[in-house]
Amino acid sequence: MILEIKNLTKTFVIERGVFKAEAGLVKALDGVSFSVNEFDTLGIVGESGSGKTTLAKIIINLIPATSGEVVFDNELIKNIRKDVQIVFQNPYNSLNPKMRIAEILSEPLLIHHIVPRPFVKERALELLRLVGLDENVLGRYPIEFSGGQRQRICIARALASQPKFIILDEPISSLDVTIQAQMLDLFLELKQRLRLTYIFVSHNLAVVRHIADSVLVMENGKVVETGSREEIFYSPKHPYTKALLDAARS
Amino acid sequence: MQNKSLNIGILIIGFLTIIAILAPLVSPFDPSVIDQDSLLMPPSLKHFLGTDTLGRDLFSRIVFGARISLGIGLVAVGIATLVGLILGAAAGFYGGRIDGLIMRFVDIMLCFPTFYLILAVAAILGPSIFNIMIIVGLTSWMGVARLVRGEILSLKEREFIQAEKSIGASNLRIIIRHLIPNAIGPVLVSATLGIGGAILLESGLSFLGLGVQPPTPSWGNILIESKSTLGVAWWITVFPGLAILTTILGFNLIAEGLKKKLGG
Numbered sequence: 056m057i058l059e060i061k062n063l064t065k066t067f068v069i070e071r072g073v074f075k076a077e078a079g080l081v082k083a084l085d086g087v088s089f090s091v092n093e094f095d096t097l098g099i100v101g102e103s104g105s106g107k108t109t110l111a112k113i114i115i116n117l118i119p120a121t122s123g124e125v126v127f128d129n130e131l132i133k134n135i136r137k138d139v140q141i142v143f144q145n146p147y148n149s150l151n152p153k154m155r156i157a158e159i160l161s162e163p164l165l166i167h168h169i170v171p172r173p174f175v176k177e178r179a180l181e182l183l184r185l186v187g188l189d190e191n192v193l194g195r196y197p198i199e200f201s202g203g204q205r206q207r208i209c210i211a212r213a214l215a216s217q218p219k220f221i222i223l224d225e226p227i228s229s230l231d232v233t234i235q236a237q238m239l240d241l242f243l244e245l246k247q248r249l250r251l252t253y254i255f256v257s258h259n260l261a262v263v264r265h266i267a268d269s270v271l272v273m274e275n276g277k278v279v280e281t282g283s284r285e286e287i288f289y290s291p292k293h294p295y296t297k298a299l300l301d302a303a304r305s
Numbered sequence: 306m307q308n309k310s311l312n313i314g315i316l317i318i319g320f321l322t323i324i325a326i327l328a329p330l331v332s333p334f335d336p337s338v339i340d341q342d343s344l345l346m347p348p349s350l351k352h353f354l355g356t357d358t359l360g361r362d363l364f365s366r367i368v369f370g371a372r373i374s375l376g377i378g379l380v381a382v383g384i385a386t387l388v389g390l391i392l393g394a395a396a397g398f399y400g401g402r403i404d405g406l407i408m409r410f411v412d413i414m415l416c417f418p419t420f421y422l423i424l425a426v427a428a429i430l431g432p433s434i435f436n437i438m439i440i441v442g443l444t445s446w447m448g449v450a451r452l453v454r455g456e457i458l459s460l461k462e463r464e465f466i467q468a469e470k471s472i473g474a475s476n477l478r479i480i481i482r483h484l485i486p487n488a489i490g491p492v493l494v495s496a497t498l499g500i501g502g503a504i505l506l507e508s509g510l511s512f513l514g515l516g517v518q519p520p521t522p523s524w525g526n527i528l529i530e531s532k533s534t535l536g537v538a539w540w541i542t543v544f545p546g547l548a549i550l551t552t553i554l555g556f557n558l559i560a561e562g563l564k565k566k567l568g569g
Contacts, residue, residue, distance in 0.1 A: 115471050136473030149464040153486040162482075163472040209468070216472060 057131050057220060057252050058091040058114070063123035065109055065276075083109040085276040087123070091220075093131065096246065096253040098267025098284075100260060100299065106276040107256045108144075111224045114254070115141050131219055137167045140213035144225035146205035150197035156183075156208055157193040163215040182211040185248075186241065203234040210241070214249070222254045227262065239265055260303040264288055272296045311562020317555030325371040332365035337520045345538045355540040357530060363541060366522040367548050373523040375552070377438050377507045378500040384442025385503075386496045389449025394480050394488075396450065397457030408454070411447045419444050423506065427515040434517055437510060441503050452495055456488035490567035497560035501553035508549055524549050 063084050071078035083106045091097045099107050112118045114125055116135055132138045143149045150159055160179035164170055170178045180190050186207040197205060206226060213221055223242065227235045243266065246253060257263050263270060270287040272280045272295065280293040291297045324331055333353075340360035348355045354363040396407040423440050430436045460466060461484065469479050504524070510516035511525025519526055524545045531541035 112467075117467055117470055134473075136471065139471075141468070141471050143464045143468065145464055149468050151465045151469075151483050151487070154482075162469070162474060166473050166478075212468070212472070 056090045057093045057128045059124075059126045060087060060089050060114070061124040061126065063087040063110070063113065063125065064121045065106070065113060065118075066121045082276050084113070084120075084123075087273075087276070087278050089271055089278060089281055091252060091254065093128075093219075093252055094246075094250060095268045096255055096266055098263035098270045099254060099256045099273060100258065100263050100270060101273035102299075103258060104275075105273040107258075107273060108224055109276075110273075111141060111222050111254070111256055115139055115222055117141075127220075134167075137216045138218050139220045139222070140216065140218040141222040141224060142206070142209050142213050142226045145229050146202050146209055147229075149209050150205060152197055155194055155196055159197075159208065160212055160215055163212060167216045169216060178215075179211075182215055183208075185214060185245070186211045202230050203238065206230060206238065207241070210245070214245070218251070220252045220254075222256070224256045225258070226255075228257065228259060235262070242266060260288075260299060272299065308562045308566055310558040311566060314555050314558030314560075314562055317551060318559060321371055321552055321555065322375065324368055325375050328368045328372055332362070332368045334362035334365045336361060336365040336369040336522050338362075345534065347538070348540055354544045355538065357527075357538075357541050358534055363527070363544060366527055367524065367545055370522040370524045370527055370545065371548065373434060373517055373521065374504050374507060374525070374549070377434065377441065377517075377523075378504040378552075378556075380438040381441035381445070381503040381507075382496050382499045384439065385446040385499060386449055386492060387446075388443065389446035390453055390485065390492065392446070393450035393453025394457055394485060397454035398461060398476065398480055398484065400458075404454070407450070411450055414444070414447050417444075420506070420509065423510065424513070424515060427510060432510070432515045432518055434521070437507055437516055441506050445499060445503065445506075448495060448499075449492060452491055453485075453488055456491065457484050460484055460487055490563075494560050494564045494567070497556050497563060501556040504549060504552055 064082070064086060065084040067081040067083055068077055069079040069081065070076065087110060089097070099110065101107050109118070113120045116125070127135065127139070157176060157179055160182055161175045164175050164178055165172070176193070179193065183189065183192055188204065188207055188211070192208070197208070200208065226242075227238045230238060239262065242253070245251060253266075255263065255266055264284060267284055269281065269283050271278055272287065272293065274295045280287065280291065280296045287296060288300070291300055338361065340356065342360065343352065343356050344360045345358060346352055346356040346360075352362050352364065354367065357363055357366070392407050396404040423444055426440050427436065430440070466479060466483060469483055474483075507516055507523065508525030508528065511523050512529045514529065516525050517523035519530070527545040528542065531538070531545070535542055
């Protein structure tokens with residue numbers, strides 16, 4: 056087990072007025088527990104608002120959990136900022152518009168001293184080749200690229216620190232359908248080549264079925280069902296899972 | 306895309322700046338040499354813009370005054386922008402108590418009528434060019450701080466900042482390399498407008514005798530000297546006034562052009 060989540064809860068407090076009076080509570084995550092094995096892909100499915108992105112952000116420690124624990128295997132994950140990375144849903148918003156691609160990719164390389172400074176550009180180019188782009192990209196700004204190309208750059212950035220674990224938070228849902236299949240193949244290829252572990256968050260069951268080894272179904276911040284891909288897709292037990300599958304078929 | 310106001314503004318300010326830098330070459334007379342034989346001469350071929358009550362060449366005085374007035378404008382706005390940028394970025398990025406503290410300080414500073422505050426401080430510290438730059442700078446950063454805070458509040462939720470955090474970038478790196486470059490556009494616009502304001506403030510101060518002290522010429526203190534001779538020598542009032550007007554027009558045109566160009 057590379058990651059174990061124990062009874063994770065996240066409550067957002069809605070504040071109102073100057074004195075921050077508590078106006079209500081939103082339970083985004085309610086007692087979520089699961090684990091991920093090394094070299095596996097865990098698919099997390101659920102409708103929008105079911106807490107998938109909140110979960111992703113808590114795992115990578117961008118926001119604190121209200122209670123519960125996120126435990127990484129100490130041997131495999133020594134520095135969460137280096138060994139765990141995330142790719143976000145919206146590639147149009149995920150790259151600093153004022154930076155050239157070369158600079159964007161050099162950030163993680165320099166922060167984690169992956170390669171000595173003179174080799175940074177060379178390494179950035181290798182990363183781009185890895186995601187199917189070429190050297191023409193280096194000197195340009197994010198605005199010059201399509202959504203699919205931007206998402207490839209985001210993936211290259213995530214790979215720069217040589218992570219072992221990548222959280223893909225709806226990484227293809229804002230892309231054209233024609234691009235989606237190519238991106239899925241890229242994820243599978245990278246996983247093979249770099250021996251990665253994935254959490255793949257999506258609301259699209261067909262996509263999860265294609266990429267995930269095991270699946271976790273979420274509804275309103277709760278885990279309603281977990282199982283291998285075969286279990287979830289061929290013999291779902293929970294009514295919510297069945298409803299999701301039915302909705303996807305029609 | 307053609308940007309008329311930006312081009313015209315840069316032309317005006319560029320022209321004035323060159324004149325200010327080359328003042329000793331451009332001006333036909335020493336700005337503080339008194340000529341007893343030509344007191345209050347109207348504009349003529351010898352004195353383009355006439356002379357003042359002491360017979361000093363008005364054109365030379367305005368040219369040298371440009372150095373002082375533009376210098377004060379630039380340095381004061383530089384100080385204000387720097388202070389506003391640092392405090393605004395800290396407030397917006399860290400939020401919570403730091404934000405509360407800084408923004409209440411901004412509110413307190415905004416409660417003072419700026420001009421009287423400057424007047425009081427200038428009276429206590431004594432009027433000098435250096436003091437005026439500092440005083441004007443330290444009393445006009447609040448707008449910048451608010452602007453920067455707002456920009457950073459909205460930027461820091463964007464995914465590219467979240468991505469930077471998840472690759473382990475330090476807070477300082479995120480602020481300096483990612484947040485400020487994306488927030489700087491509107492700040493540039495307001496700074497350009499601010500230069501005009503600072504020059505006006507200096508003129509006002511000098512007019513009240515708390516600004517640049519004679520015989521050093523600034524556009525403000527040339528104006529004050531014209532007060533007593535307004536009825537007989539219109540040129541001493543009109544030309545420094547026109548200089549101030551043109552400069553502020555120039556900076557405002559640049560600001561407007563920048564706004565258009567940066568899409569703000």
